[in-house]
Amino acid sequence: MKQRKISKTNVVNFSTYLGMVIFFLVMTALSKAGVLNRSMTGLLVPICCYMSMAVSLNLTVGILGELSLGHAGFMSVGAFAGVIASQSLLDVVPSAGLRLTIAMIVGALFATVAGFIVGAPVLRLQGDYLAIVTLAFGEIIKELVTCLIVGHDENGLHILFNLTGNKTVEDLGLSDTGIAIIKGAQGTASVKTIASFTAGFILVMVTLFIVLNLKHSRAGRAIMALRDNRIATSSIGINTTKYKLMAFVTSAALAGAAGALYGLNYSSLQAAKFNFNTSILVLVFVVLGGLGNIWGSLVAAAALTILPEALREFADYRMLVYAIVLILVMLATHNPTLQSFFARLKPGKKEEKEAA
Amino acid sequence: MEFLSYLISGISLGSIYAIIALGYTMVYGIAKMLNFAHGDIIMIGGYVSFCSMYYLNLPPIVATLLAVIACTVLGIVIERLAYAPLRSAPSLAVLITAIGVSYFLQNSALLIWKAAAKTYPPVVAGAVQLFNGQLTISYISLLTIAACIVIMLALTTFVSKSKMGKAMRACSEDKGAAQLMGINVNSTISATFAIGSALAAIAGVLLCSFNTSLMPTTGSMPGIKAFTAAVFGGIGSIPGAFLGGLLLGIIEALAKAYISTQLANSIVFAVLIVVLLVKPAGLLGKIVPEKV
Amino acid sequence: MFGKLVPVPSGAVIPERDIGKRPILNCINLGVTFGGLKAVDDFNLMIGRTEIAGLIGPNGAGKTTVFNLLTKVYQPTHGTILLDGQDTHNMTTAQVNRAGIARTFQNIRLFNDLTVEENVTVAMDAQMKYSMVSGIFRLPSFWKEEKVAHERALELLSLFHMQDLANVKAGSLPYGAQRRLEIVRALATNPSLLLLDEPAAGMNPSETAELMENIRKIRDTFQIAIMLIEHDMNLVMNICEGICVLNFGRVIAKGSPEEIQSNPVVIEAYLGKQKEA
Numbered sequence: 014m015k016q017r018k019i020s021k022t023n024v025v026n027f028s029t030y031l032g033m034v035i036f037f038l039v040m041t042a043l044s045k046a047g048v049l050n051r052s053m054t055g056l057l058v059p060i061c062c063y064m065s066m067a068v069s070l071n072l073t074v075g076i077l078g079e080l081s082l083g084h085a086g087f088m089s090v091g092a093f094a095g096v097i098a099s100q101s102l103l104d105v106v107p108s109a110g111l112r113l114t115i116a117m118i119v120g121a122l123f124a125t126v127a128g129f130i131v132g133a134p135v136l137r138l139q140g141d142y143l144a145i146v147t148l149a150f151g152e153i154i155k156e157l158v159t160c161l162i163v164g165h166d167e168n169g170l171h172i173l174f175n176l177t178g179n180k181t182v183e184d185l186g187l188s189d190t191g192i193a194i195i196k197g198a199q200g201t202a203s204v205k206t207i208a209s210f211t212a213g214f215i216l217v218m219v220t221l222f223i224v225l226n227l228k229h230s231r232a233g234r235a236i237m238a239l240r241d242n243r244i245a246t247s248s249i250g251i252n253t254t255k256y257k258l259m260a261f262v263t264s265a266a267l268a269g270a271a272g273a274l275y276g277l278n279y280s281s282l283q284a285a286k287f288n289f290n291t292s293i294l295v296l297v298f299v300v301l302g303g304l305g306n307i308w309g310s311l312v313a314a315a316a317l318t319i320l321p322e323a324l325r326e327f328a329d330y331r332m333l334v335y336a337i338v339l340i341l342v343m344l345a346t347h348n349p350t351l352q353s354f355f356a357r358l359k360p361g362k363k364e365e366k367e368a369a
Numbered sequence: 370m371e372f373l374s375y376l377i378s379g380i381s382l383g384s385i386y387a388i389i390a391l392g393y394t395m396v397y398g399i400a401k402m403l404n405f406a407h408g409d410i411i412m413i414g415g416y417v418s419f420c421s422m423y424y425l426n427l428p429p430i431v432a433t434l435l436a437v438i439a440c441t442v443l444g445i446v447i448e449r450l451a452y453a454p455l456r457s458a459p460s461l462a463v464l465i466t467a468i469g470v471s472y473f474l475q476n477s478a479l480l481i482w483k484a485a486a487k488t489y490p491p492v493v494a495g496a497v498q499l500f501n502g503q504l505t506i507s508y509i510s511l512l513t514i515a516a517c518i519v520i521m522l523a524l525t526t527f528v529s530k531s532k533m534g535k536a537m538r539a540c541s542e543d544k545g546a547a548q549l550m551g552i553n554v555n556s557t558i559s560a561t562f563a564i565g566s567a568l569a570a571i572a573g574v575l576l577c578s579f580n581t582s583l584m585p586t587t588g589s590m591p592g593i594k595a596f597t598a599a600v601f602g603g604i605g606s607i608p609g610a611f612l613g614g615l616l617l618g619i620i621e622a623l624a625k626a627y628i629s630t631q632l633a634n635s636i637v638f639a640v641l642i643v644v645l646l647v648k649p650a651g652l653l654g655k656i657v658p659e660k661v
Numbered sequence: 662m663f664g665k666l667v668p669v670p671s672g673a674v675i676p677e678r679d680i681g682k683r684p685i686l687n688c689i690n691l692g693v694t695f696g697g698l699k700a701v702d703d704f705n706l707m708i709g710r711t712e713i714a715g716l717i718g719p720n721g722a723g724k725t726t727v728f729n730l731l732t733k734v735y736q737p738t739h740g741t742i743l744l745d746g747q748d749t750h751n752m753t754t755a756q757v758n759r760a761g762i763a764r765t766f767q768n769i770r771l772f773n774d775l776t777v778e779e780n781v782t783v784a785m786d787a788q789m790k791y792s793m794v795s796g797i798f799r800l801p802s803f804w805k806e807e808k809v810a811h812e813r814a815l816e817l818l819s820l821f822h823m824q825d826l827a828n829v830k831a832g833s834l835p836y837g838a839q840r841r842l843e844i845v846r847a848l849a850t851n852p853s854l855l856l857l858d859e860p861a862a863g864m865n866p867s868e869t870a871e872l873m874e875n876i877r878k879i880r881d882t883f884q885i886a887i888m889l890i891e892h893d894m895n896l897v898m899n900i901c902e903g904i905c906v907l908n909f910g911r912v913i914a915k916g917s918p919e920e921i922q923s924n925p926v927v928i929e930a931y932l933g934k935q936k937e938a
Contacts, residue, residue, distance in 0.1 A: 080461065134642075134646055135645075135646070137649070138645060138649055141397075141403060141460075141600075141604070142645060142649060144403065145596065145597060145641070145645075146641070146642055146645060148593070149638035149639075149641055149642055150638070150642070152593075152634055152635065152638055153634075153635040153638050156635040157632070157635065159631060160629075160632065175631070176628075176631065176632065177629065178629070178630055178631045223797055226797045226798070227793070227796060227797055230791075230793075230796030230803065230807075231783075231786055231796060231806075231807075231810075234775065234782060234783040234786070235786050237772065237774065237779075238772045238775060238780075238783045240774075241771075241772035241773055241775065242770045242771070242772055242773075244659065244661055244734060244754070244766075244770060245766065245771070245772065246772075247753065247755045247758070248732060248754055248755075248758055248764055248847075249763070249783065249784040249786070249847070250755050250756075250759040250786065250787040250850050251755055251786050251787070252755050259793060293468055296465070297465060300461055300462065300465045301465075304461070329479070329480055330480070332472060332475075332476040333472075333473065333476040333477065335472065336469050336471075336472035336473035336476060337469075337473065339465065339466075339469035340451055340466055340470065343458075343465050343466040344455065344466070346462070347455050347458035347459070347462040348454040348458070349458075350454075661729055661734050661766065
């Protein structure tokens, strides 16, 4: 029995890694062969970022069971911290790969700090109250970044906080060789884009490694216990706040790394990109892929990032179609009548009942 | 005097939030769902009234009435088609469905009315001048505040006195028990959505008159803010939604005037977070401990 | 087979074999008020280190509330709880558990989406040392401690002959097995006092008989104290050494099963005042 269980979990995890490797190889081959058009090639890095976002959000929503509506906020922190790091190190670290790595680590670190600041006070709230507070934090982060003006010259970083809305890059006092990095509401400017599909692939693999291994360790068990029954979890001596924070902050850090990669994929990017709608977009990946289901998140993130692109010929109707698909999928998977219909089609369910 | 004028604009903005929040809090109380499509019903209300006035040349009062009717029907239809089949589903599934409905409404509006902002003619024009013209209060502000107070009082009376109101309270406490007492849970929930949507339509007309513009995304932010207001005051509580809406509007107006236009929303949200940390169930909400 | 109850200086009684050792639990004037209502008031109780104690009383007497006070699910509004001589004031539920009190719940609270084995190993979290980083990178400490936990979990499960169910989801277990798993999970935290809230609820007579055996076996194997809430008087009178009777949040009687059975106050609480008789 024990042997079977270990192999079963391992098989699922192994297939997840393998699937990702295959996806990477196939996409690389296709783009080398020139089969993919430009817009598809351009989607490869964002797909990896969203996969990583979805897997990390799944840690909070699926595994910990707390609704977060501000995940894009951490992505934003990571993106702008990463871009600042990369742009400031242009001369010091000429290697793009190394600079990208540093940028992603910096992005993850800043998002970790943001995760702590958000998580420590609010994780004692529950359910929808926690959801609304994460939403609020996402919006606050967005507005704070909108107020940032950052530049870099040989004297180091110049940072201005544009509270009144009438300061510009000129007020930074940059030297002639200096470069503007973030121009307030206009976002990042002339960023040297160093993100690559390979980096995206590595990011997703690292994210998978961290989340899957965390899930199958004592921390993961405690986090899932917390999701199933909070009072019982504290009754067996588990510090619930510690584990909640651990899941939440890990999730934020991974989102930060994904954000850094995303930020370095575009020469210009506005803070408004990481708004409530982006948080929701990632949440939709998680819910459609299945709560707690890691490979489901990967597939949903990839499919739903490609879908609007594939529906391009429907132009104006594509978001409408997306909305209808979303509603229909939810109805099909959660309506009791339809659900029992699907359950009868699945052979796996029956087996489980017999085992019990 | 300057302060007074900011305060009044805050109160009228807050009154709009309060009207939306009242609808939101009722829907949440009974359906226990974050109805993210609520904000978009406001927008639909705005467009319906706009078309009635602009294309059909109907008087504002008739236009408002048409908006109320259209939104009420829309609210009931949405509840029946999208939410009712998911009554026993996990709340996250309902949430995503609500988001789907929100996208649907926004993109439908985008197709029908296009993305460009429409100039919305205020339903009442003009203003009163006080203190030798030092203080100007628009009629629309006065109308908004009056409408909000009337709605709050009417809703409180309805919920505490009428048979349907009592059924609503029963359903929000325990649907199973309410059903056993002979209450038709489905029609009670429909009625709640109808009322919430009707309020959203009124809020839509007032909001558009206040901003004098209208876009497919007009409802999103006010929807989120009104939800914040409902949580702020204690979700499920009618006086809480009223209080939360007013406070939110006042904080937003004063923050814009005295601290930073850019960070006004952040300040509003920061206040919400602080309030929830001190009072986890909102200002007037009460904590229901889990039974062990 | 049991030692008989003997008085100790404070006026309480504990089994003879536990005399001379510090009582595992000593409640002094414990009480809680919910919105003006005294749910439990002036609760005094002492439990010996290896005693099997019963907490009985009519429905709504405040028995589960006592458990909730002991485990700090509710904070007591007054009184003191001494656990092995240590004041649990200011402790959280988790801290009280690590100090030695484990419990089961009247309405079963298992981790339904975890397997039976995981339900047990998760309870050993406080005894495990490896860090989050060791867990993620699968360092040697991870393998070593997970192996120990796995073996101990199977050992504890075998106590109730549940080792073969280790990989089944807890939520899909039959009712009786769920109750047993909750006990195993509580034991996995290495308690010195085990609180069982209606362990025999919903069980048939043969399952109840087996449960009684198991409760004795747990006490004898682990040398711990057990306090149980139960409505099955046969079970209570058979295995409890000391019994405490609650009514309307107050202790109305304490003593051995024989003393409780013949106590007129207890009979009145259960059957009501016999005016006409």
